[in-house]
Amino acid sequence: MDDRFVKQETAIPGPRSLAILERRNKYVPRGISNNCHSFVKKAQGAVVEDVDGNFYIDFAGAIGTINVGHSHPKVVDAVQEQASQFIHTGFNVMMYESYIDLAEKLCELAPGNFAKKAAFFNSGAEAVENAVKIARKYTKRQGIISFTRGFHGRTLMTMTMTSKVKPYKFGFGPFAPEVYKAPYPYVYRRLDGMSEEQYSQMIIEQFEQFLLAEAAPETIAAVVMEPVQGEGGFIVPDIAFVRKVKEICTKYGILFVADEIQTGFARTGKYFAIDHFGVVPDLITISKSMGAGVPISGVIGRTDIMDAAETGEIGGTYSGSPLGCQAALAVLDIIESEKLNERAQMLGSRVIEKMKQLSMRFDCIGDIRGLGAMCAMEIVKDKQTKTPDKEGVAKIVKAAGERGLLLLSAGLYGNVVRLLMPITISEKQFEEGFQILEEAFAVVYHKSETIFLAGR
Numbered sequence: 001m002d003d004r005f006v007k008q009e010t011a012i013p014g015p016r017s018l019a020i021l022e023r024r025n026k027y028v029p030r031g032i033s034n035n036c037h038s039f040v041k042k043a044q045g046a047v048v049e050d051v052d053g054n055f056y057i058d059f060a061g062a063i064g065t066i067n068v069g070h071s072h073p074k075v076v077d078a079v080q081e082q083a084s085q086f087i088h089t090g091f092n093v094m095m096y097e098s099y100i101d102l103a104e105k106l107c108e109l110a111p112g113n114f115a116k117k118a119a120f121f122n123s124g125a126e127a128v129e130n131a132v133k134i135a136r137k138y139t140k141r142q143g144i145i146s147f148t149r150g151f152h153g154r155t156l157m158t159m160t161m162t163s164k165v166k167p168y169k170f171g172f173g174p175f176a177p178e179v180y181k182a183p184y185p186y187v188y189r190r191l192d193g194m195s196e197e198q199y200s201q202m203i204i205e206q207f208e209q210f211l212l213a214e215a216a217p218e219t220i221a222a223v224v225m226e227p228v229q230g231e232g233g234f235i236v237p238d239i240a241f242v243r244k245v246k247e248i249c250t251k252y253g254i255l256f257v258a259d260e261i262q263t264g265f266a267r268t269g270k271y272f273a274i275d276h277f278g279v280v281p282d283l284i285t286i287s288k289s290m291g292a293g294v295p296i297s298g299v300i301g302r303t304d305i306m307d308a309a310e311t312g313e314i315g316g317t318y319s320g321s322p323l324g325c326q327a328a329l330a331v332l333d334i335i336e337s338e339k340l341n342e343r344a345q346m347l348g349s350r351v352i353e354k355m356k357q358l359s360m361r362f363d364c365i366g367d368i369r370g371l372g373a374m375c376a377m378e379i380v381k382d383k384q385t386k387t388p389d390k391e392g393v394a395k396i397v398k399a400a401g402e403r404g405l406l407l408l409s410a411g412l413y414g415n416v417v418r419l420l421m422p423i424t425i426s427e428k429q430f431e432e433g434f435q436i437l438e439e440a441f442a443v444v445y446h447k448s449e450t451i452f453l454a455g456r
Contacts, residue, residue: 003428004432005047005055005057005428005429006056006057006436007053007055008404009052010052010053010054012037012038012054012401012402012404013036013038013050013052014038014050014051015052017037017039017051017052018037020039021037021039035060035397035401035408036056038050038051038052038054038056043070043071044070045069045070045071045072045424045426046421046422046424046425046426046429047070048070048406055404056401056405057405057406057421057429057432057436058406058421059400059405059406059407059408059419059420059421059433059437060406060407060420061289061420061421061422062293063288063420064230064262064288064289064374064420065288065289065291065292065293066289066292066293067265067266067267067289067331067335067340067422067423067424068292068331068334068335068338068340068423068424069422069425070293070422072292072424074334075292075293075294075327075331075334078326078330079294079323079327081326082098082323082326087322088318088323089322090317090318091120091319091320092315096322096325098325098326098329099120099320099322101325102120102320102325102329102332103117103118105329105332106118106298106332107300109271109332110271110284111272111274111275111280112280112281112302114302115302116303116306117301117303117306117307118299118300118301118306119306119314119319119320120296120297120319120324120325121296121297121299121316121319122295122296122321123287123295124153124287124297125152125153125154125155125158126297126316126319127287127297127299128152128153128157128224128257128261128285129157130299130314131222131224131299132144132157132221132224133314134283134299134306134308134314135255135257135283135305136221136222137308137313138255138304138305138308139222139254139255141218141219141220142177142178142219142221143178143179143215143216143219143220143221144161144180144220145179145182145220145222145223145224146161146179146180146181146182146223146224147163147182147184147225147229148163148182148232149164149184149186149229149232149235149411149412150163150181150184150224150225150232151163151164151168151226151229151230151231154168156176157176157179159172159175160175160176161179161181161224162231163181164231164232164412178219180210180214180215180220182206182207182210182223183203183206183207183210184203184225184229185199185235185237185241186235187199187238188366188367188369188378188386200238204240204241204244207241207244207248211248217248217251217254218252220252220254221254222255222282222283223245223254223255223256223257224257224259224285225242225245225256225257225259226258226259226263227242227258227259227260227263227272227274227276227277227371228262228263228371228374230261230262230374230410231410231411232410232411232412233376233378233410233412234374234375234376234410234418235369236369236370237277239276239277239278242279243277243278243279246281249282255282255305256279256281256282256283257281257282257283258272258273258279258281258283258284258285260272260274260284260285260286261285261286261288262374263374264289265286265289265290265331265335266289266341266343266344267289267372267420267423268344268348268372268373268374269341269342269344269345269371269372269373271335272284273371273372276371282302282305283299283300283301283305284299284300285297285298286298286299289331290328290331291324291327291328291331292330293327294321294323294327294328295321295324296321296325298320340423340424343423343424345372347372347421347423347430348371348373348374348375350430351373351375351419352370352375354434355375355377356368358437358441359377361438362445363383364379364380364389364441364445365377365379365380366378366379366380366383366386373419373420373423374418375418375419376410376416376417376418376419377417378411378415379392379396379416379417380415388414388415389415390413392444392445393409393414393415393416393417394409394414395443395444396417396437396441396444397409399443399444400437400440403436404436405433405436405437405440407419407437408420421433
């Protein structure tokens with residue numbers, strides 16, 4: 001009996017998807033990218049069905065949005081119940097209690113033994129944009145520091161803060177003023193012969209030098225840091241670096257903002273990834289898995305900072321919508337009741353183990369890294385030169401998709417395979433997904449598939 005989750009009724013994409021794709025190409029701008037050229041019909045947990053009846057295992061998680069899985073029953077029930085009562089009033093017109101419930105819970109969960117408040121918005125970029133506004137209002141300073149390889153969104157301000165030029169910034173200037181980019185650790189690409197400790201010290205010194213050469217600290221409102229860089233390639237900084245940056249921020253009255261949009265809500269094994277570093281941010285930005293697919297984002301921070309903006313200066317028509325608030329409350333309940341923080345840590349260990357097994361068979365895997373269940377492999381043409389293999393990663397993603405595995409790339413060089421499967425994924429789905437990933441590597445790097453197919 002065939003008990004596989006992946007089933008292929010047609011080639012991928014199938015005929016119905018191809019017909020819709022033709023319409024997509026006619027009416028939707030090419031600037032919107034599509035990783036998979038099939039169209040979804042239904043998704044549940046870690047399995048997605050397309051309109052042609054093909055089934056996929058999801059290792060992409062809607063770019064880190066589906067930590068609790070697709071269409072979790074508690075989220076569906078919460079959204080349906082809310083929709084049956086009212087869909088929207090606009091919080092700035094007539095308030096609703098779910099907004100308060102969510103703000104209360106998140107303020108209790110966020111690090112820091114001080115009074116906090118939370119404001120809600122629609123997208124991750126909006127959250128970062130509003131964190132910048134709040135920081136500038138509170139400090140009465142203009143400068144913002146982000147980091148090389150960082151990604152913070154696609155609005156004018158957040159695009160300016162983002163490091164990668166193509167495809168996010170090319171041709172879209174001029175950009176917002178008073179935004180600076182500081183060096184961020186990348187241990188894998190340190191100089192030959194340099195120890196990790198020496199490299200860490202060098203990056204810290206570079207940050208201190210940066211504040212002398214590029215941006216006077218007295219003019220900086222906030223430093224915005226991803227605790228683990230997402231689009232930048234799942235780069236995990238060392239604890240000493242993060243703590244030193246926070247120490248410098250405190251010294252000069254600069255606000256430390258943790259961008260937890262991709263790292264939050266149990267992805268790294270904690271509610272917030274910054275908790276791994278023993279650092280308490282002044283502000284935290286959140287989104288993605290916060291609403292399990294329902295658009296919602298937020299900023300959590302110290303009460304005195306959050307109250308710097310006057311009435312009407314932050315917010316928006318759909319900010320913190322009732323549907324989003326109820327979905328987010330359901331997500332928090334799922335994380336607690338299903339112990340997803342603990343599960344993410346175990347899942348991450350299993351992912352790293354599988355990646356190491358792959359690396360024993362494929363020399364193209366130059367580095368394996370991650371925090372909790374936020375894990376990645378860096379693919380190179382040669383382990384000695386560490387030359388990025390962007391083309392190889394594109395082929396891996398394509399080969400995986402053709403075999404029923406949804407996969408994403410990342411990294412400044414586009415040579416990182418990142419894994420963001422739902423934390424709720426079953427063991428059988430996990431194993432089958434990695435078998436397909438192994439097949440994709442075998443096809444791209446011309447190794448016999450038979451030894452890998454035997455287990456399927």
